[in-house]
Amino acid sequence: MKKILASSFIASAIFTSGVLADTNVLGSKVFGASAVEAATTTTYKTTVNLNLRKGPGTKYSRVLVMPKGKTVTYISKSGNWYKVKYKSYIGYASSKYLKKVSTQAVKTVKLNVPYVSQLTPTYAPFGCEGASLLMALKYKGYTSQSLKTLLDKMPRTKNNPYLGYAGTPYKNVNGVFQSIFPKPLTNFGRKYSSKVVNGTGYTTTQLKQELDNGNPAVVYVTLNFAKPTWAKWDMGSAGKVNMVDNMHVVTLIGYNKSTGSYYVADPNSKSTNNKYWVSKSVFERSYNALKFAVVVR
Numbered sequence: 001m002k003k004i005l006a007s008s009f010i011a012s013a014i015f016t017s018g019v020l021a022d023t024n025v026l027g028s029k030v031f032g033a034s035a036v037e038a039a040t041t042t043t044y045k046t047t048v049n050l051n052l053r054k055g056p057g058t059k060y061s062r063v064l065v066m067p068k069g070k071t072v073t074y075i076s077k078s079g080n081w082y083k084v085k086y087k088s089y090i091g092y093a094s095s096k097y098l099k100k101v102s103t104q105a106v107k108t109v110k111l112n113v114p115y116v117s118q119l120t121p122t123y124a125p126f127g128c129e130g131a132s133l134l135m136a137l138k139y140k141g142y143t144s145q146s147l148k149t150l151l152d153k154m155p156r157t158k159n160n161p162y163l164g165y166a167g168t169p170y171k172n173v174n175g176v177f178q179s180i181f182p183k184p185l186t187n188f189g190r191k192y193s194s195k196v197v198n199g200t201g202y203t204t205t206q207l208k209q210e211l212d213n214g215n216p217a218v219v220y221v222t223l224n225f226a227k228p229t230w231a232k233w234d235m236g237s238a239g240k241v242n243m244v245d246n247m248h249v250v251t252l253i254g255y256n257k258s259t260g261s262y263y264v265a266d267p268n269s270k271s272t273n274n275k276y277w278v279s280k281s282v283f284e285r286s287y288n289a290l291k292f293a294v295v296v297r
Contacts, residue, residue, distance in 0.1 A: 040105055042074040044084070044098040052091040056081035063091045071101065109211045110254035110263055113139040115274065118169075118267040122148040126178040127169030128249040129218070130154055131267035133189055135251045136216040136296035142193040154180065154188055160236035177233040177243060182292050185218070189294060199293030204284055208255050210295050216253050220292035223248040223268070225282050228289040244289050
């Protein structure tokens with residue numbers, strides 16, 4: 001993480017930026033190292049002009065009337081009432097007046113990567129690269145080291161992230177773009193396994209192929225998946241470089257094959273497990289700004 005200091009996870013910023021809820025998981029199977037979860041989306045049609053209510057019963061107030069023949073998406077069941085989504089509205093409708101239209105299987109790939117925070121127990125507000133790499137290495141069984149141990153072993157430079165970690169991950173250094181870019185991070189990762197690969201330039205299709213094979217990826221995106229902002233930084237021997245100023249690094253650990261959304265583990269949290277879905281457009285806007293990645297196979 002760069003000039004913008006890491007903070008506790010700002011849920012409101014993420015949830016308005018394209019984070020998605022999980023679908024209703026019915027079961028999972030393990031194929032190689034990746035879990036492919038079978039989920040379903042069920043739709044119904046209204047058979048009459050039907051009240052959408054705030055709760056499961058006629059005692060609850062009406063949200064609106066759904067015209068006959070309209071399609072709703074099933075969420076859950078409460079007695080004889082279904083919780084459904086109609087357009088942008090969510091409420092309850094009597095199942096007596098709903099006719100099932102279809103049930104479609106949705107497949108997701110989710111890797112059960114162990115979570116590592118950059119904020120606790122080791123406070124490294126600029127250590128997202130190391131924490132993200134460590135999650136991937138631990139998942140593959142290549143190390144059991146602590147974040148502090150890994151960060152202290154990481155190669156350092158004064159101000160050139162193309163050669164090693166510029167500055168320190170433990171505190172802000174004015175005028176320094178505090179990061180380590182994919183090439184030196186890959187070289188460092190290879191001290192743990194020769195199967196760490198520089199994925200710079202990978203398309204999202206290639207990243208998804210890696211996930212299909214059970215391989216997590218360290219991806220350079222933006223803090224809270226905000227729109228990339230650019231600024232010129234003095235990177236020592238690399239000169240003045242125009243770089244994504246609000247860059248952040250997370251571990252890519254899954255995707256939804258139907259919606260195209262992506263599942264990430266974000267180290268920028270004091271939570272013990274900060275994993276969430278990001279919509280296709282929001283993730284790709286962030287990732288495609290640089291197409292920086294490191295894959296751990």
